[in-house]
Amino acid sequence: MNKLKIPAVLVLAYLVLPLAVNGNDYVVSLIVAALTIGGIALAWSMLGNLGGMVSFGHAAFFGIGSYASALLTIKAGWPVLVSMLFAGLVAAASSIATMPALRLRGPYFALSILAYAEIFRIIATEWKGLTGGAAGILSIPRLPEIMGIDLGGKIGGYFVVVTLVIAMVGIYAVIRRSPQGLALKAMHDSEDATRVVGVNATMLKALMLVVSAFFAGLMGAFNAHYINFLEPDYAFSGSWTTLAIVAAIFGGYRTLWGPLIGALVVYLVDQLVFKAILPQGHQIILGALLGAMVLFSPTGLTPLIAKLTRLQRKETANAAH
Amino acid sequence: MLHINGLTVTFGGLVAVSDVTFDMREGEVLGLVGPNGAGKTTLFNAICGLARPGSGTVELMGKNLLSMPIHHRARAGIGRAFQVPQPMHELTVRENLTVAQRFGAGKVDKAKIEELLDVLKLGHKADMDAATSLALTEQKALEVGKALATEPKLLMLDEVLAGLETTGKRAFLDTLEEVRKRYRLSVMIVEHDIETITRMCPRVLVLNFGRLIADGSPDQVFNDPEVIRSYTGGEPA
Numbered sequence: 422m423n424k425l426k427i428p429a430v431l432v433l434a435y436l437v438l439p440l441a442v443n444g445n446d447y448v449v450s451l452i453v454a455a456l457t458i459g460g461i462a463l464a465w466s467m468l469g470n471l472g473g474m475v476s477f478g479h480a481a482f483f484g485i486g487s488y489a490s491a492l493l494t495i496k497a498g499w500p501v502l503v504s505m506l507f508a509g510l511v512a513a514a515s516s517i518a519t520m521p522a523l524r525l526r527g528p529y530f531a532l533s534i535l536a537y538a539e540i541f542r543i544i545a546t547e548w549k550g551l552t553g554g555a556a557g558i559l560s561i562p563r564l565p566e567i568m569g570i571d572l573g574g575k576i577g578g579y580f581v582v583v584t585l586v587i588a589m590v591g592i593y594a595v596i597r598r599s600p601q602g603l604a605l606k607a608m609h610d611s612e613d614a615t616r617v618v619g620v621n622a623t624m625l626k627a628l629m630l631v632v633s634a635f636f637a638g639l640m641g642a643f644n645a646h647y648i649n650f651l652e653p654d655y656a657f658s659g660s661w662t663t664l665a666i667v668a669a670i671f672g673g674y675r676t677l678w679g680p681l682i683g684a685l686v687v688y689l690v691d692q693l694v695f696k697a698i699l700p701q702g703h704q705i706i707l708g709a710l711l712g713a714m715v716l717f718s719p720t721g722l723t724p725l726i727a728k729l730t731r732l733q734r735k736e737t738a739n740a741a742h
Numbered sequence: 743m744l745h746i747n748g749l750t751v752t753f754g755g756l757v758a759v760s761d762v763t764f765d766m767r768e769g770e771v772l773g774l775v776g777p778n779g780a781g782k783t784t785l786f787n788a789i790c791g792l793a794r795p796g797s798g799t800v801e802l803m804g805k806n807l808l809s810m811p812i813h814h815r816a817r818a819g820i821g822r823a824f825q826v827p828q829p830m831h832e833l834t835v836r837e838n839l840t841v842a843q844r845f846g847a848g849k850v851d852k853a854k855i856e857e858l859l860d861v862l863k864l865g866h867k868a869d870m871d872a873a874t875s876l877a878l879t880e881q882k883a884l885e886v887g888k889a890l891a892t893e894p895k896l897l898m899l900d901e902v903l904a905g906l907e908t909t910g911k912r913a914f915l916d917t918l919e920e921v922r923k924r925y926r927l928s929v930m931i932v933e934h935d936i937e938t939i940t941r942m943c944p945r946v947l948v949l950n951f952g953r954l955i956a957d958g959s960p961d962q963v964f965n966d967p968e969v970i971r972s973y974t975g976g977e978p979a
């Protein structure tokens with residue numbers, strides 16, 4: 422069953438979905454946006470689930486990744502894909518500046534990292550010589566053409582983002598199973614027991630922050646080359662963080678696929694259904710749904726589905742007797 | 743190998759460990775006894791880093807432990823089994839040992855993990871959730887296993903035999919004796935049962951109200967009038 426899961430996801434991601442929606446640019450761009458948010462949600466969940474840290478400031482890493490990649494391609498003439506990877510590293514490096522905040526717990530960490538996001542946004546606005554200030558950057562280079570596929574187009578962008586997020590899930594799976602990931606998981610409820618066997622929790626949390634910032638930055642870089650323009654209020658917008666948090670919590674931030682599934686469901690349903698019903702203030706429905714989810718299945722959608730299918734299977738098994 | 747000098751730990755006004763001084767030789771098996779609240783667990787905590795002493799020194803094989811953060815002390819050779827078993831939550835039994843080995847011993851050695859599972863008779867539970875699926879004896883065995891996985895020089899056992907019935911206790915004692923020899927450990931063990939202590943430990947320390955009131959062979963110590971008084975509930979002289 423689990424062996425089939427990965428090929429099934431790949432066939433769905435690379436064959437079924439593109440064939441189903443190709444030509445419908447509107448739907449493709451919605452899915453790309455959903456997966457972009459899903460990528461941030463995954464990055465956020467890595468820190469939240471393993472590091473036990475709630476961040477309100479992932480827009481900072483997203484924004485830094487966007488700007489770094491845009492500037493590397495425009496000012497230094499680097500190839501887009503190389504710049505994107507390097508932009509992830511720049512975002513990761515920038516997370517080191519936020520590390521003093523790691524000493525803080527719970528809401529204090531969440532708030533202080535929000536302050537960092539604001540600082541980075543202000544820098545992007547004020548450092549006009551580099552970033553173009555509030556006017557932003559136009560004509561950011563498109564994604565390239567590779568083996569006859571134009572990655573700069575709508576469906577090309579889809580292939581890039583889906584590859585990025587699937588790779589992220591793969592890396593996340595490896596981290597979760599590594600001794601480092603296990604130690605971080607154990608820290609939640611067994612801090613003393615984990616520390617006396619030699620685990621340096623602060624260091625591991627800092628590492629998770631770096632990894633998480635890298636991936637958020639990578640998503641920012643992708644987005645910059647996908648939409649081809651940037652301005653500080655957009656790149657550092659708090660909604661990159663809030664949408665990702667909603668998606669992660671809705672989908673189940675402690676699960677592997679939850680954040681991605683959450684992002685797809687939340688964003689697509691919001692844009693395609695709620696927006697049609699309630700053009701103004703459709704986010705309210707989303708808020709209410711999230712509230713209901715937290716009440717009825719605090720661990721999110723993915724664990725809920727798993728529970729329901731298990732129940733169903735049991736019933737079918739019982740019926741067979 | 744272990745030198746403790748003038749160690750004092752206070753909680754507010756309470757002196758839980760009071761000016762304790764003793765040495766321990768390599769390969770020694772040291773019993774630590776004393777009435778409830780005497781400071782035995784606190785002494786262990788001070789050695790492994792979970793309690794911060796107000797004064798005194800702790801040296802393990804020439805290294806000053808008190809200047810090290812907790813996570814360095816496991817690498818320095820301290821292995822600790824808790825009085826109340828503390829499995830690492832959300833991890834399986836094998837994962838508990840793996841994490842302890844990776845961080846406490848600084849290596850990944852799957853064969854050694856299997857060996858520990860085997861010696862501690864945890865093989866059949868290796869892939870089960872450590873926090874929810876172990877019987878008491880197994881929880882105690884995992885407690886010892888986590889400490890052993892860090893490849894300690896000094897194994898500190900805090901009442902790992904308490905609560906086990908007679909046969910379970912005897913079997914577990916044999917297991918402890920086996921691992922002690924196999925891994926050439928020095929052992930410090932807290933245990934209330936005098937018969938067990940007498941069998942296991944050539945040397946016994948007695949704590950009362952945080953103070954070290956006796957240090958000698960089980961015979962000497964358990965016939966010491968002050969020790970007898972401390973157990974019958976008297977205030978220290």
Ligand SMILES: Nc1ncnc2c1ncn2[C@@H]1O[C@H](COP(=O)(O)OP(=O)(O)OP(=O)(O)O)[C@@H](O)[C@H]1O
Pocket residue numbers: 753756758776777778779780781782783784785825
């Ligand atoms: N974290 C703490 N904060 C405040 N007081 C503490 C703390 N830990 C221990 N104590 C107190 O220190 C004293 C020594 O406690 P400790 O747990 O070391 O005794 P013990 O000898 O291990 O007892 P037992 O045989 O019951 O396990 C007790 O009075 C206890 O209440």
Ligand SMILES: [Mg+2]
Pocket residue numbers: 782783784825900
């Ligand atoms: Mg105790």
